[in-house]
Amino acid sequence: MLQENINIKFIAEKANVSIATVSNVINSKGRVSVETALRVKEVIDSYQYSGNLAAKNLRTRKSYLFGVVVSLLQPEGRIKNNPFYWELVSGIESKAREKSFDIVLKGIESPEELTTFITQRNLDGLILVGAKSDSPVVAKVKELDLPIVFLDSYLDESAPFQVGIDDAFGGRVATEHLLSLGHQRIALITGDLEPDSVNGRRFRGYRSALQKNRSFDQNLIFESDTSAQGGFEATEKIITETNATAILSFSDVSALGVYKCLNEKGCKIPDDYSVVGFDGSYFSTFMTPTLATVKQDVGEKGEKAVDLLFLQIEDANRLKQQSRISLPVTFMVGSSTAPPRSTRR
Amino acid sequence: MLQENINIKFIAEKANVSIATVSNVINSKGRVSVETALRVKEVIDSYQYSGNLAAKNLRTRKSYLFGVVVSLLQPEGRIKNNPFYWELVSGIESKAREKSFDIVLKGIESPEELTTFITQRNLDGLILVGAKSDSPVVAKVKELDLPIVFLDSYLDESAPFQVGIDDAFGGRVATEHLLSLGHQRIALITGDLEPDSVNGRRFRGYRSALQKNRSFDQNLIFESDTSAQGGFEATEKIITETNATAILSFSDVSALGVYKCLNEKGCKIPDDYSVVGFDGSYFSTFMTPTLATVKQDVGEKGEKAVDLLFLQIEDANRLKQQSRISLPVTFMVGSSTAPPRSTRR
DNA sequence: CTGAAAGCGCTTACAG
DNA sequence: CTGAAAGCGCTTACAG
Structure with missing residues (x-):
């Protein structure tokens, strides 16, 4: 008695509809009758179906994944000891979670590793912490067509989205x-x-x-x-x-x-x-x-960074708009x- | 002049082979002649091709992703303030990176969120920090057929892989x-x-x-x-x-x-x-x-947890073997x- | 309102 | 040693 995989096809069969309809229900496309939608939803709930993001990603080019990169090119000590990183990441994670995004935390050792990471994972956005303006990582990353936010960095206008404090x-x-x-x-x-x-x-x-x-x-x-x-x-x-x-x-x-x-x-x-x-x-x-x-407020710094990521995702035109957020200190x-x-x- | 997507098909065309051959080269299957392999590798390098993990994941059921979950069900304060989490995550990340795994950091608020997370992302493993034995999250997660390591938890034998200190x-x-x-x-x-x-x-x-x-x-x-x-x-x-x-x-x-x-x-x-x-x-x-x-040594705790994850992945038989690692304290x-x-x- | 079909980028038997 | 084809689980025009 082998457990059948619970995928969209399985749900479609149980609900007596096509997989297209199931998909439309899941993504609230609104082209489904209320009764059908209700029936489908019931089946989804009863099997606790939750979709396969890899398949969705492959089709839509969206991964619902943000990369959070703390460059290992910096002096080793800073990474391990700074008690702030957790607070920062905590802020990033909670804000991302609000919109069903996950964050993958990554240490990198070379610029190439970073671009590989981004393309392999189809990242929807990237938060880079403490990048230096002359860093090869920054140069590499700016060529990419990807929402990016630089945290605690002081880069020129070519990096429009930055979050820091005064x-x-x-x-x-x-x-x-x-x-x-x-x-x-x-x-x-x-x-x-x-x-x-x-x-x-x-x-x-x-x-x-x-x-x-x-x-x-x-x-x-x-x-x-x-x-x-x-x-x-x-x-x-x-x-x-x-x-x-x-x-x-x-x-x-x-x-x-x-x-x-x-x-x-x-x-x-x-x-x-x-x-x-x-x-x-x-x-x-x-x-x-x-x-x-x-x-x-380190946590807020993380949250603002995610806000700026969503800003870029939701309105591609803003990609050109300068927006450096400088949070106050007391x-x-x-x-x-x-x-x-x-x-x- | 639109930039063509650099995918396996693109590489195959440039190298004058089929995509199957490209795939075989990438995954070192060894059924390719040396000359062909070399030519393909050259093309891959020159275009900095790095594959699409979503597609690979869809096909192979491997995501190369570990989930690291710090339960939000615990008293809020502990999560935000404990300076150890960063050190822990740092240890987990570096060890995972050695074998090309990425880690996604996730806060969860209910057991359902966790299972959804796992299935949606096709996680290859999970590290759960500070779970209580009577927690519904633990009950839920143990049903899953997934490599899991519990950190700083004291669970019974039904959770065979645990890492903690004495x-x-x-x-x-x-x-x-x-x-x-x-x-x-x-x-x-x-x-x-x-x-x-x-x-x-x-x-x-x-x-x-x-x-x-x-x-x-x-x-x-x-x-x-x-x-x-x-x-x-x-x-x-x-x-x-x-x-x-x-x-x-x-x-x-x-x-x-x-x-x-x-x-x-x-x-x-x-x-x-x-x-x-x-x-x-x-x-x-x-x-x-x-x-x-x-x-x-908090960092080592994280590293050991990843070791135990790989142990389970590489040898499914060990799934039954008890293995609670208790690190020494001084x-x-x-x-x-x-x-x-x-x-x- | 609904479904059949194509296709995203891979891997893997399979045939040659 | 090499390639054509099927299929992983989705979404999205498209037709009806």
Whole structure:
């Protein structure tokens, strides 16, 4: 007694109609009488029939699949450790699910792998995270006739759909907060500092605030890994090599290392050093003292990216329209900042 | 000049062979002469042809797709905040990629959604994370004739393929560490305490260690959210309602809240309270004082799960074989534990 | 309103 | 060693 495959033909037979009618019912084409439709639906329900997407895909060229690519070409560390990716992917998935799209998560090691991935799977859209403007992946992908959204990237107009946050503003507002407290020497801990990157923009904000105040100093900038360890090592240098009174870290994760190092060296936060982070991670309010930070909504970033994908799918004309979404950030006051020691009494 | 679709027919024409031969070359069936194979390969390369998986899938019933499902039926908070999921998914993805499988990440809200997902996409395998033994999803999924691996679940023999860690051992070793320091009253902060769950097993380890020592006390157990906030709230109660000298948290994330609360109340770690976490998160060594914790390798858990999937795919006979992989955990000494105050001088 | 037929791009017996 | 043909499960003109 072998289980017959439940496919459209099986349903058609049970409902005494043709497979074309079953298809019309499923896709609500409306060219079916109400009674027939009802009967077909009943059969579908009773057998829990749910169609074969591969066959549908083959016929319609739609896969209902979005690719989410986190380039492995980036420094390995960032991928494994950044606690944000899950939140991001979570936002993407839930938004995609609303419209019955699935997401396939893919790490790639070369541009060719990406195009192969896209064509093999007939992807309906692609979300690329943290692509660098000069990356061969970006060049390759822009040639494709496919809805794409770049996340946390700063690409030129040839990549019309991008979602990010106001990084420059975040960098500026964090710096201005420290300036307003009276800090003049604000050390910076940053990841990779390419100009057209998230860090690059945050840096611009930092620099412009300081330049307005004539206190920008190249020697206070420390490029390190975006990780707790990276923050720790940068802080060691800051303590010994500079006379900074405040530390701005372009990620909360690094700020963990800043705290650790300051604690080990017997430096008090905020008495000896004020500290400001970036991201507004779930743990920032649980650090002691509470970390002042620039908060962003990572989940929403993912959701917006999916919105832009659907925009491109639903209205092909918009393909030409520029649409860079820049989500706002908020400065979160914490107990990790105070006026510098010299100005206090 | 419209771009012709590059499909198997196109390649066949360019190479002057039939599509059957192209197919045989692609799939290395070996029934093709060396010269022909070479010529075909050249054409394939020059057009960067990469096949259509939907068509292949339709024909062969293989999708080269694994589903990774994090049940949304669990308390919402756990999904969004747990920093481990990314590490887990990262391990799954990289292992799957080695054998050219892609993974589709899916949140589900009902058992029906899951079966629909599986049949629609013709999944070749499924990884289910943190399923409860009495969950309808588990019941539904076990009926299916599909390679499945349960992660961090404690199901009976009817679910032969499971991957987890030695939770009971972890709970025991953490407790014994505190006992050996002289602590008698060890408060416990745990998430959901179902018997057949990760927390349930860790609890068994905790309880058995304490019972052996005749110091198990039901009043020292605090069930709360697996989150920093949950840890914070539980600690407030521990301080005011108990005379505990040590706190064991079944997650490092909660331990963040423990630290926060103790700091706020002016309690010193480890002088007033010893603290032990669980998981060995990237941030545990960056807490001050360094958190003693039970370390697990989340990425490896994901990789092992994929291994078990391939085991089932490659050898259908093993479908009956029991194979629960329990990965080891290591106790990581930290600066967060010390003998209780009363025993010190 | 309904159904027969073609075709999406593959693989796989089968014949030669 | 090679190719013609059938068929996987759908959708979509098209005819009736």
